[in-house]
Amino acid sequence: xxxxxxxxxxxxxxxxxxxxxxxxxxxxxxxxxxxxxxxxxxxxxxxxxxxxxxxxxxxxxxxxxxxxxxxxxxxxxxxxxxxxxxxxxxxxxxxxxxxxxxxxxxxxxxxxxxxxxxxxxxxxxxxxxxxxxxxxxxxxxxxxxxxxxxxxxxxxxxxxxxxxxxxxxxxxxxxxxxxxxxxxxxxxxxxxxxxxxxxxxxxxxxxxxxxxxxxxxxxxxxxxxxxxxxxxxxxxxxxxxxxxxxxxxxxxxxxxxxxxxxxxxxxxxxxxxxxxxxxxxxxxxxxxxxxxxxxxxxxxxxxxxxxxxxxxxxxxxxxxxxxxxxxxxxxxxxxxxxxxxxxxxxxxxxxxxxxxxxxxxxxxxxxxxxxxxxxxxxxxxxxxxxxxxxxxxxxxxxxxxxxxxxxxxxxxxxxxxxxxxxxxxxxxxxxxxxxxxxxxxxxxxxxxxxxxxxxxxxxxxxxxxxxxxxxxxxxxxxxxxxxxxxxxxxxxxxxxxxxxxxxxxxxxxxxxxxxxxxxxxxxxxxxxxxxxxxxxxxxxxxxxxxxxxxxxxxxxxxxxxxxxxxxxxxxxxxxxxxxxxxxxxxxxxxxxxxxxxxxxxxxxxxxxxxxxxxxxxx
Numbered sequence: 001x002x003x004x005x006x007x008x009x010x011x012x013x014x015x016x017x018x019x020x021x022x023x024x025x026x027x028x029x030x031x032x033x034x035x036x037x038x039x040x041x042x043x044x045x046x047x048x049x050x051x052x053x054x055x056x057x058x059x060x061x062x063x064x065x066x067x068x069x070x071x072x073x074x075x076x077x078x079x080x081x082x083x084x085x086x087x088x089x090x091x092x093x094x095x096x097x098x099x100x101x102x103x104x105x106x107x108x109x110x111x112x113x114x115x116x117x118x119x120x121x122x123x124x125x126x127x128x129x130x131x132x133x134x135x136x137x138x139x140x141x142x143x144x145x146x147x148x149x150x151x152x153x154x155x156x157x158x159x160x161x162x163x164x165x166x167x168x169x170x171x172x173x174x175x176x177x178x179x180x181x182x183x184x185x186x187x188x189x190x191x192x193x194x195x196x197x198x199x200x201x202x203x204x205x206x207x208x209x210x211x212x213x214x215x216x217x218x219x220x221x222x223x224x225x226x227x228x229x230x231x232x233x234x235x236x237x238x239x240x241x242x243x244x245x246x247x248x249x250x251x252x253x254x255x256x257x258x259x260x261x262x263x264x265x266x267x268x269x270x271x272x273x274x275x276x277x278x279x280x281x282x283x284x285x286x287x288x289x290x291x292x293x294x295x296x297x298x299x300x301x302x303x304x305x306x307x308x309x310x311x312x313x314x315x316x317x318x319x320x321x322x323x324x325x326x327x328x329x330x331x332x333x334x335x336x337x338x339x340x341x342x343x344x345x346x347x348x349x350x351x352x353x354x355x356x357x358x359x360x361x362x363x364x365x366x367x368x369x370x371x372x373x374x375x376x377x378x379x380x381x382x383x384x385x386x387x388x389x390x391x392x393x394x395x396x397x398x399x400x401x402x403x404x405x406x407x408x409x410x411x412x413x414x415x416x417x418x419x420x421x422x423x424x425x426x427x428x429x430x431x432x433x434x435x436x437x438x439x440x441x442x443x444x445x446x447x448x449x450x451x452x453x454x455x456x457x458x459x460x461x462x463x464x465x466x467x468x469x470x471x472x473x474x475x476x477x478x479x480x481x482x483x484x485x486x487x488x489x490x491x492x493x494x495x496x497x498x499x500x501x502x503x504x505x506x507x508x509x510x511x512x513x514x515x516x517x518x519x520x521x522x523x524x525x526x527x528x529x530x531x532x533x534x535x536x537x538x539x540x541x542x543x544x545x546x547x548x549x550x551x552x553x554x555x556x557x558x559x560x561x562x563x564x565x566x567x568x569x570x571x572x573x574x575x576x577x578x579x580x581x582x583x584x585x586x587x588x589x590x591x592x593x594x595x596x597x598x599x600x601x602x603x604x605x606x607x608x609x610x611x612x613x614x615x616x617x618x
Contacts, residue, residue, distance in 0.1 A: 046214075046269035047135045047158060054266035055134065055215055058106040059284060061259040061296035061306065072258075076101045076221070088116075088254040091222045093125065096244050101221025107133075109215045109262035109279060109286055112297050114183040116255040116360075119143030119151075121176045124226015124235065124242035127251040130219055131184070135159075135274045137212035139191065141182055145249060146226075146239035148174045151182070153193045153201050157210025158274055166209050168193075170200045173403040179254050179360060180403065187261065188213065188276055188287065196403055197330065198431075213276035215267040218258065222251045257300045259293040262286045295321045302328030302356040304538070319529040323517060323540055326469055327356035329405050333519065334429040336436040337413075337467035339460070344475045344513050346438045348535040350409065351376070353436060355538065362399045362406040366391060368415035377409075388420050392427045402432075410437035413463060418456040422466055439463055470518040475510065476532060476543075511535040514543055 044052040064070045066089035075082050081092045081100035091100045108131075119127040125145030132138045136159030142152045154167045172180070172195055183194035191203040191212065205211040224230075225238025235241060264284025271278045279286055296306055298321050325331040340346040354363060354376045365377035373380035379398050383391050399406050408428055416424055429435045439460060457465070464470060515531040530543035 043134070045135055047272050047274055050272060052134060052269060054268035054282060055107045055217075056105065057215075057262065057264050057267050057281065057284070058104075058108050058111075058258060058260040059263045059265070059281075059289070061257070061293055061300055063255070063257045063300040063305075065255050066253060072106065073102050073104050073218075076103050076219070088252060090250050090252050091220070092248050092250040093120070093122075093222050093224060094248040096224070096227065099221060099223045101219060101223075104218040104258075106260075107215040107217050107267055108186075108258065108260040109267050109281065110187050110276075110290075111258065111260045111262075111293060112183065112185045113218065113259075114181060114255075114257045114297070114301055115141075115220075115253060116179050116181050117175075118177075118179045118252045118254075119145065119175045120222055120249040120251040121145045121148075122242065122246055122249040123240045124224055124238045125249045126223055126225040126238055128219075128221050128223065129182070131186070131212070131216040132219060133212070133214040133216045135214050135269070137214050137216065137274070139184060139186060139212050139216070141184070141193075143175050143251075144239045145176060148176050151175055151195070151200075155191065155203065155209075155212055157212060160210055168201050170195065172200075173401075178403065179252070181358070186212065186216075187290075197405065214269070214274055214279060218256075220251075220253065222249065257297060259297040259300075261290045261293050263288040295324075298324045298328065298330060301330070301358070303359070304356070319517075319527075319531070319542060320540060322519060322527070322529070323531060324356065326517075326519070327353050329357065329361065329407065329434055331469075331519075333468040334431070334434055335425055335467050335469075336434065337463050337470045338436065338438045339441055339470065339472045340438060341440065341442045341474065343508050344473045345440075345509050346411075346473060347509060348511050348513065349471065349473055349515065349533065350411075350436075350438070352533065352535055352538065353407075357407060358404065360404045362402060362404070364395060364398055364406060364408045366395070366408060366410045369411055384415070388416065388424050392424065395428055405432050405434060408433060408435050410435065412438045412440055413459070414440050414443065416459075418459050418462060421459060421462055425466065437463070468520055470516075472516040472518070474514045474516075475508075476512055476514040 046052045062072055064072060066084050067086055068084050078098055078100035081094055081098055082102065083090045083092070089102070091102070092098070093100070113131070115129055117127070117129060120143075123146035127143040127145070128140070129142075130138060130140040136156065138154075138156040140152070140154035140156075142154070144150060144152075149171055151170050151172055152167055153170065156166070170193075181194075181196050183192075183197075185192040185194070189205050191205075192199060193201040203211075205213070224242045224244075226235050226240055226242035228235070228241060230238075262281050262284060264281030266282040267286075268280045268282060269278060270280050276286065281288065299306060302324055304324070322331065326333055326336065338346045338349060340349075357363070362378040363376055364379045364381065365374060366381050366383050367373075368383050371382060381391065381394055386394075395408060413421065425435055425437070441460060456462075512532065512534045515533050517527075517529045517531065519527045519529075521527065532541045532543045534540075
């Protein structure tokens with residue numbers, strides 16, 4: 001629980017930290033020492049100077065693991081105390097007056113930032129990660145070395161320190177003993193902080209303290225807030241006096257992803273208001289790449305490279321973003337059902353899922369079919385001779401103290417009785433545990449899973465009903481010039497083979513296959529997308545099927561008119577098709593007769609979730 005003392009001194013300490021802690025101080029030898037840069041320092045403040053030069057825009061998305069020095073950042077101070085190795089970036093405070101820090105060589109104009117960080121231990125030692133603008137807007141994350149259960153979020157607007165109620169303290173698992181994922185989503189209307197994928201604070205652009213809204217660079221560093229030379233309020237805020245005999249103190253960054261929501265080469269202040277609407281993006285647009293930035297961000301945080309999916313990125317397909325978010329466990333979907341068959345098993349797709357997981361994710365493998373543990377499994381549990389209760393008890397004991405999400409893989413659900421399926425999945429899945437279960441279709445059920453109760457739905461129907469996302473895998477027929485390439489077969493022939501349990505060579509379990517994704521949104525709607533998955537190159541693309549010749553004929557004028565609505569005269573054929581597939585009771589059109597207007601009767605659709613980026617109102 002946040003201490004009462006900490007809450008009482010927050011405002012005083014913040015004021016002292018901002019106003020009294022200098023950017024430069026001197027050690028006993030008289031050498032200047034750079035300390036924590038604060039909300040009162042800037043080389044050229046555009047609020048005070050009309051001709052400040054424009055700043056370099058990132059205008060893309062980047063990912064750094066800091067196994068070596070990055071061109072995206074430079075060391076500000078104490079170069080000898082900044083190191084890179086296979087575990088990432090380390091900033092070390094080795095003795096009094098040390099203050100190593102790193103700063104970005106770019107600015108972002110709204111965007112999303114995710115850092116995987118382990119804070120330093122030590123009373124009075126502060127680990128800082130923050131965004132700051134030249135006109136003194138600021139977004140902060142700070143950790144206290146003497147408090148293993150808190151992180152502070154904070155913000156400033158134009159260096160305003162007249163109020164002291166901006167800081168927020170959040171109880172979290174030990175940030176000094178383990179790496180955690182901290183995310184800042186900064187947009188023009190809202191600022192959101194995340195801890196390990198969960199929202200810990202939201203700030204709307206309507207506070208009396210102002211709102212950060214000008215181009216920002218990134219900076220991170222470690223410093224001694226508990227140094228005896230600091231003001232008493234700062235020392236109290238930092239958790240007490242620093243004991244330098246316990247040095248060195250080190251903070252670590254394993255991974256850092258940055259996505260800029262705006263485009264262009266430079267960001268320029270056009271006046272001295274500091275308002276985001278006054279910022280000009282040279283050769284681009286403020287907030288001109290929000291959707292693309294979120295797509296890139298989802299790929300980078302899942303460990304993928306933008307180059308590997310450049311064709312996907314160019315299409316800017318929301319469906320690809322959704323797929324990547326599901327596979328990296330970023331999308332709230334707690335039961336993932338994978339349906340495979342004799343012709344295309346889930347083998348390759350399961351490994352695609354594991355490849356997209358954050359590195360720290362534990363993978364618990366529940367096997368009813370094999371005695372061999374896959375190499376990616378953190379834990380392996382043979383289930384063929386265990387009761388359902390025994391399995392759930394064992395799973396609940398694994399990684400129970402972990403603060404990151406864990407994945408439970410079940411191979412396969414065919415071996416569980418129908419009446420036990422729902423309770424089994426419910427007993428395992430929770431906000432921190434994602435269940436990925438495979439169900440083999442076209443395979444006879446084994447006797448242990450036969451239901452002893454009447455009126456129980458078929459297993460597959462039940463699983464499809466309770467799953468939040470469904471991945472249906474099937475072979476893909478590669479067609480060139482209207483002719484199937486060697487090694488592929490027609491679907492009708494495939495079904496015939498399956499009925500005879502005949503599996504032809506060079507057909508089954510290829511590393512390129514078709515995936516149909518069904519994702520249920522909170523509004524109750526189901527989104528259905530088709531993908532081509534290439535597990536050899538690890539690329540995903542939207543699956544397009546060959547159209548019949550009749551479908552490729554030019555549309556007549558009447559056909560084009562049928563695609564129009566009074567809501568939008570440019571309704572796409574995709575929207576029209578979606579509208580026709582769903583029986584929407586609020587649309588009634590006058591038939592095409594002797595002419596006249598097209599009339600629609602409209603009522604609000606209560607199922608439509610306008611905040612969901614994947615929802616389609618049609």
